[in-house]
Amino acid sequence: MQKLNINNNEVAFYALGGLGEIGKNMYCVQFQDEIIVIDCGVLFPEDELLGVDYVIQDYTYLVENKDKIKAIVITHGHEDHIGGLPFFLQQVNVPIYSGPFALSLIKGKLEEKHLLRTAELIEVQEDTILKFNKMSVSFFRTTHSIPDALGVAVHTPQGTIVETGDFKFDLTPVGGLPSPNLQKMAALGENGVLLLASDSTNAERPEFSKSEQWVDVHIRRVFEKIKGRIIFASFASNVYRLREASDEAMRQGRMIAVVGRSMENAIAAGQELGYLNIPEEVLIDPNEINSYPPEKVLIMCTGSQGEPMAALSRIAAGTHRQITIQPGDTVVFSSNPIPGNTTSVNQLINKLDEAGAEVVHGYLNNIHASGHGGQLEQELMLRLMKPKFFMPIHGEFRMLEVHSKLAELTGIPKENRFTMENGDVLALTKDSARIADHIETAGDVYIDGRDVGDSVGNPEIRERRLLSEEGVVTAIAVVDLKDHQIVAGPDIVSRGFVYMHESQELIKAANHEVFWAILNTFKSRKKIDERALNRTIVSRLQKLLYAQTGRRPVIIPMVTIINNED
Amino acid sequence: MQKLNINNNEVAFYALGGLGEIGKNMYCVQFQDEIIVIDCGVLFPEDELLGVDYVIQDYTYLVENKDKIKAIVITHGHEDHIGGLPFFLQQVNVPIYSGPFALSLIKGKLEEKHLLRTAELIEVQEDTILKFNKMSVSFFRTTHSIPDALGVAVHTPQGTIVETGDFKFDLTPVGGLPSPNLQKMAALGENGVLLLASDSTNAERPEFSKSEQWVDVHIRRVFEKIKGRIIFASFASNVYRLREASDEAMRQGRMIAVVGRSMENAIAAGQELGYLNIPEEVLIDPNEINSYPPEKVLIMCTGSQGEPMAALSRIAAGTHRQITIQPGDTVVFSSNPIPGNTTSVNQLINKLDEAGAEVVHGYLNNIHASGHGGQLEQELMLRLMKPKFFMPIHGEFRMLEVHSKLAELTGIPKENRFTMENGDVLALTKDSARIADHIETAGDVYIDGRDVGDSVGNPEIRERRLLSEEGVVTAIAVVDLKDHQIVAGPDIVSRGFVYMHESQELIKAANHEVFWAILNTFKSRKKIDERALNRTIVSRLQKLLYAQTGRRPVIIPMVTIINNED
CATH class of the missing domain: 3.10.20.580 (Ubiquitin-like (UB roll))
Structure with a gap:
């Protein structure tokens, strides 16, 4: 059992996942006998990891120190931030604190695995303050491609450590949904931030990401031109996008059918939490679609990434129980293929095309915007927080490096910036920071199959590659x-x-x-x-x-x- | 003498210039017997105003109420914000409060007109608070194409009125110059802003304006390719730009000659206030230029707008006393023609071309950036200030209208937004706002010639037009x-x-x-x-x-x- 090689008065910040990769985020703040864990995500493996369903953190260190863990704090409900909870909770049962939308998704996830009964789930709001013996945690509202995105501030005896979560600065969200709480961020900065750990996903984009307002305008333009049925495909959790599509559809007098389980869940959660306002009488059962004229139908469905079992792929293949492509249908992709999915999305589009549907692409028609802030927003976060020390997180190494360069432009000197790897331990006092240790067990764990505990080691992956080749x-x-x-x-x-x-x-x-x-x-x-x-x-x-x-x-x-x- | 038709408990906000135009900015906050005047600028007339040198406000109302005026507060040192002071001070001698850089320019201006002895000039810093009987004034640091740009907050018994001055959010200024004080703006917003009056210049640009850091990178690229002399033309007051050019020139081991009186003044002020750090031994007299090889010379000069009497025009025409274009010279325009000046700038470029110089254009080579924020920055200001009421200022009417639309997207309802004209009086209480009156005398005054008092009326202008035509x-x-x-x-x-x-x-x-x-x-x-x-x-x-x-x-x-x- 490893004991961190840091001084007793030092606060440790380390990642067990999220550095050098987009996925399996898990960041920890440790002071003496208290550990706060931020997020517990999975990584969706690339094709070369054959048959592996998820990659999660090797959290041996946390299991060994489970008595110290006071909380898992969740920034938002995306899989790369909550997907690991069912695995982690098997080994360490600690309270989970989360905003309402993520909490709703976490509940569904734990229920599936029969873990809901024993899990301790606590809803937090932006203004919640969690007090532990030596540290406390507060939150600040950001915007991302999912509602209730929160940044986390861990107040330690040496100073405040801010972990932004995933964010963009959407200054004009749709439907009166809340915008980032600049006042709260600026106040954190004014009171002094010791370490800022900030989302690096779009560090290579020299831009300010487009607002959902802008997407909304273009969705309206696209919808206005469509005379037949609209099949709208997006990430289920992007409730902003669902809001825009449903608002525009209702403006056109369309009825709305929801297809795909994760879309049904997201819409139910969005309706319950007030992010969506679709009247009951507008929602129709997919079986009833044919009772309405095509120009009065919007179908919202999953599968925008070409996932073979999702609704849209089955619709395209003609194997969906309720929906078949018919002449005049338009499929609107309000999304962009994640790099690994380009091929499967292209195949899906080809199939839809063959089946006779019109296809409207995401970025091409301005009906998609990134959920992560570009360089200008990363600089804005840096200027709001004015941190003493900076650590780029949530990104591949080249993104982390660019983000560190941006921090330099906002006046943070080289010796105060730390680009680290999973397992590296940053030891902080109120006026010093150094990489003091490395958690030896930090690494990847492969999960094969849907059930908890089906972990696969690295050798297996090599064998599968050989199997496929030889x-x-x-x-x-x-x-x-x-x-x-x-x-x-x-x-x-x-x-x-x-x-x-x-x-x-x-x-x-x-x-x-x-x-x-x-x-x-x-x-x-x-x-x-x-x-x-x-x-x-x-x-x-x-x-x-x-x-x-x-x-x-x-x-x-x-x-x-x-x-x-x- | 007009008495404002407002209630005794209401605060009045009105513009005597700056609405429906880019120029002659002058905004007033009046509560009972106290008036705070913000800025006192001129407007440079378009060609149709024949022989008119400046247009200023008709401030008859202020002259009639001069005993009420407690202060003129200056946001920054551009002519459209300070150029009217020599005229105004002739009629109303009240204290002028200004940041250091603008104060230096104001002093020069008043000295020319022999007004310096009687004027009361008080330097303010960002943290200065001016207290009057019923109102007080505080400031917040912004960024613009001139140093020491300040926003103004007037704290009235009914609430805080914020006038942004001209601003962009330059998150990465050059040479360690200060960035906008987001914390102070957010704190104003958090404490409650009754009315936000915000710069509308770039309301039609759906962007976040480029940082000077970005201009700096491109100036370096341009300079690196130039083997001969560099003649660098920009607005004299854009000390950021002078900083970038001088830094890059020194990196190349060039000596620096300064040509043109306003450039000399700006560089002297910039050096004195620490915005420029050009060692004395690097600055050379224009007469000495020929003692240095061409690749070791940078000439910084005025005239980037094609002004006929400015240094660059005379250099191009071969009538400058010290500098003649020689083969291998490159003229770098780190500016963009103001719309009215396109023709004269084009003529200037043609002449430089004929004389044998290479010409490097501003926007084309990414060596110019606007000093005003685009839509995203206007939205950011709105989100930071969270005002109850909003009034777009500093712009032509179509810009004001677009800015008002942006305010709507940030959640400010129609009835709380006021697009007004010069002279319109907005009467405010802590929970109401209405256009209550109009200052009858508000209008334009034409100044012909360089001396104070040579004002020209509207009929004259019509006659001049007729004269020119008939x-x-x-x-x-x-x-x-x-x-x-x-x-x-x-x-x-x-x-x-x-x-x-x-x-x-x-x-x-x-x-x-x-x-x-x-x-x-x-x-x-x-x-x-x-x-x-x-x-x-x-x-x-x-x-x-x-x-x-x-x-x-x-x-x-x-x-x-x-x-x-x-």
């Missing part, structure tokens, strides 16, 4: 350890390893190798070690197959032991 | 009123009225008309009224000339009266 060779044998005898096998079975399919010679040679590997083990050792036996089989087979084919398939030894001596 | 016809006569006799004349002299040059007939007919006009006057009236006589002459000549030529030249009756009966 195939698999399995060696099967049943070994009697008492009599030192091979009871069955060895048999060699291969899948996806083309060379072996084509060559009985090679299968025979492999069989031979395994046979001798087992016999040699019997001879060489008094006590048979099953793992050592397996390693020997793999090693000998690898050598043989590489020598004969130049390939390295995944080798799986499946030796069954009977009559073990122990 | 020429002038003068009728001269000497009339003995005692004997009812025409002693000399009438003679008809014309200038620029082509028809009369070509026709002795017409001259004769005109002579005839004037003769009978005088004789008829003798007959019809017992007592001769000189003005009536002149009117009759003009009227009869106008009819004649229009009937014969279809033209309406300016008619000047020059009747000299002798032996007047009175």
Whole structure:
């Protein structure tokens, strides 16, 4: 168990996820025996992580120090900030503090995993102050592509540490939704911010991100030209966007059908919390769509990123139960493909096109705006907070580096800026900061499948890549350890390893190798070690197959032991 | 003398200049017997105001109420905010409060007019608070294309009235110069702003204006490519720009020569106040330029707007005493032509081109940025101030209207927004605002010539236009009123009225008309009224000339009266 190598009077700030990546955000403030955890997200793996559903933090350190953790504070309800909670709560049950919209999403998530009963969920408002023994936490309202985005200020004995959460400065949100609380941010700055840890996502964009007001104007222009049905696809959690689409649809006298579970949930939460005001009589069941003329229908659906199981993909493929593309339909993408999704979105658009729908793209038609602030907004945050020390967070390393450069332009000297990695520990006093330690266990954990606990290690990922590239060779044998005898096998079975399919010679040679590997083990050792036996089989087979084919398939030894001596 | 038609508990806010125009800014806050005047600028007339040097406010109302005026508060040192002081101080001597840079410019201005001895000039800093009997004034730091730009907050018994002055939000000014004080603005907003009167200049630009940091980067790029002499032309008062140019020049090891009186003054003020840090040994006399190789010379000069008497125009024309264009020279315009100056700037560029210089344009090469904030910055100001009532100022009416629309997007309802004209009086209490009156005397005064008091009326301007278009016809006569006799004349002299040059007939007919006009006057009236006589002459000549030529030249009756009966 690691003890941080810092002085007793120093406050530690470290990330277990979020640095050098967009995803699995988790930042911690630690002072003596108190830890405040900010966010607990997942990372959606890129294609090379085959079959991995999520990547989460390795939070061994937090599990070991779980008695110190006073709270998990949530900045907003996106998956890269709350998606890890069902995993984390299995190991550490601490109170979760969150704004109303994120809380609603967290509840749904925990309910699915049967964790809701034991979880301690506490709703916070912008003005809530959480007091612990040595530290306290306050909040400030920001804007992002989801309602109730909050920045977090942790007040420590050495000074205030601000973690912005994800933010843009939307000065003109739609429908009277609240704008960023500049007064509160400026007051934090005026009272003194020791460390600012700020969202770096759009650090490479020399701009002030467009307001949702601007998107709204363009959604109106697009809608005004559409005579048939409108199928509106966006992120479900972007309630601002749902608000704009529903407002414009109602202006045109359209009825609104909601398709896709996450969209249904988001709209229910938005209605409940007052971010959406769609009258009950305007909402129709997807089964009723055909009772209305096309020009009186708006369908809001999930799947804007080309997710294969989402509503829009099924609609495009003609496999959706209630909705089929018909002539005159227009599909409006109020989104932009996340880099990894470009191909699947393009395929989706092609399918929609073939099915006969018009497609209106996001950025091209000004009906999408980023949820993260550009350089000007990052500078504005820096000027509002006037921090002594600065740490760019939430971004890949080149984004963090650019953000640090922006901080320099606002007058923060090099020695006061810290671009760190996950696990690095920044130790702070009211007038000093240094990278003092590294949390050794910090790293990635791969989650395979939907259930809690199905974690996958790094070796598995490498094997899956090999599997996909080279195939698999399995060696099967049943070994009697008492009599030192091979009871069955060895048999060699291969899948996806083309060379072996084509060559009985090679299968025979492999069989031979395994046979001798087992016999040699019997001879060489008094006590048979099953793992050592397996390693020997793999090693000998690898050598043989590489020598004969130049390939390295995944080798799986499946030796069954009977009559073990122990 | 007009008494404002407002209630005794109401605070009045009105403009005597600055609404519906870019220029002659003058805004007043009046509560009972106290008036605070904000700014006192001139307007530079467009070409149609022939021979008029400046337009100033008609401040008859303020002269009549001069005992109430407690202060003139200056937001910054541009001519459209301080240029009227020499005229105003002639009639009303009240204390002038100003930041250091503007104060330095005001001093120079008043010294020229021999007004410095009697003027009461008081330097203010951002943190100064001016306390009067019923109102007080505080300031907040903004950024603009001149140092020491201040916003003004007038604290009245009904609430705080904020006048922003000219501003942009330059979050990354150059050379460590101060950035806008967001904390102070936000604190004003938090404590409650009754009325925000905000700069509308760039209300039509949907942007966040570029920072001087960005200009600096591009000046460096431009300078790096120049091998010969650099002649750098910009507004003298844009000390930021002078800082960037001098810093980059020194990086290249260039000596700096300053040419043009206003540039000399600005650099002296900038050096004194610490906004510029050019070592004495780097500054050289323009006469010494030829002692240095071309690649070691930067010439900073006035005349970026093509002003005919400024240094750059004379350099281009080959009439400058010390500097002639030589091959390899590059003239860098770190400015953009003000709309009215496009033609003269183009002519200047042509001349420089003919003389053999390379010319680098401002916006084209990213070496100019506006000093006024775009829509995003106007929205940011609105969000920081959170005013109850809003009034767009400093702009033409279409700019004011767009600015009002932006205020709507930040949640200020129509009934709380006031787009007014010069002279309109907004009467405010802590929870009401209404346009209650209009200052009857509000209007334009034309200043002809450089000396105080040479004011010109509207009719003159019309006449000059006619003169330029149609020429002038003068009728001269000497009339003995005692004997009812025409002693000399009438003679008809014309200038620029082509028809009369070509026709002795017409001259004769005109002579005839004037003769009978005088004789008829003798007959019809017992007592001769000189003005009536002149009117009759003009009227009869106008009819004649229009009937014969279809033209309406300016008619000047020059009747000299002798032996007047009175």
